Amino acid sequence: MLDCALDCCRYAAETYDHVWLVFDRDDFPAADFDVMERKCAELSDSSRTFHALWSNPCFELWPLLHLNYSTVPMNATGCQRQLASVLDRELGLTYWKNMGGLYEALASRRGVAARNAKKLGVHHDALGEPKSSKRNPSTRVGEIFDELEPYLGNDLG
Template identity: 80%
Template sequence: MVRGTGRHTLDLLDCALDCCRYAAETYDHIWLVFDKDDFPAGDFDAMGRKCAELSDSSRTFHAIWSNPCFELWPLLHLHYSTASMNAAGCQRQLASALDCELGLTYRKNMGGLYEALASRRGMAARNAAKLAAHHKDLGESRPSDCNPCTRVGEIFEELDPYLTDDLG
């Protein structure tokens, strides 16, 4: 089940817990995908800790965050940078890279983006890992301090056996 809620980070966790509590079936993995945007650093950082606290032998809560925004993940398919950015700057970089590399005009929530970038998923995963290592080398362990950085690739690692790059 996939649900977009547009909720505050900790409200998202409460919503996921309610879904698990009232669902007819049980879920082994609960993926909470959220970005930093303008949320307070403490709330943003707390999600990982709370997900770890809630995980047990029967189910795992995954805190899949992006700092500053989700658009960092598609950007990493095309471009690598360690320069700190805000959401608007990340979106501008993505728009520019899509135009230059693929001749596409970026729009928020645009259709076809997954298909356009699918063959570059390996590059995005390597770039995300490089960013994580970069922040670790700097001694930055709180997600709110790791800008830019994303864990969105973890979903694709898990789902990779079920995905195909032959999307036609």
């Protein structure tokens, strides 16, 4: 993924100030997962920032944090089940992978998700765990909204 992003930057007619790499832990080896954050930091300079927006155990943690907070470690299947359960209970929605309309259904609760993601970061910091592969559950996916917020115009609930 990083090589592809570098190629896009190298061959694109325009320049990019920010390059966002969104990925999740799933079944990737811990060392491969952890190295992405370091590589993004090494590639960043005064003209371009590479952002490693990881999620552990899976991307579904980010939408789950809109409706639920927990520090209990989980696997991807468990996270997806929790998301399905809370979407059904709280919003009457049936979840499936790559479902349409999820962003719109949760947009008003993005502020809650951002606060929950930050709380998870503080939780893992307190445990003294610097490696992203060990920070389960945790996500940095919400950080992109710090840049996009002026363009989205949504109430952050």
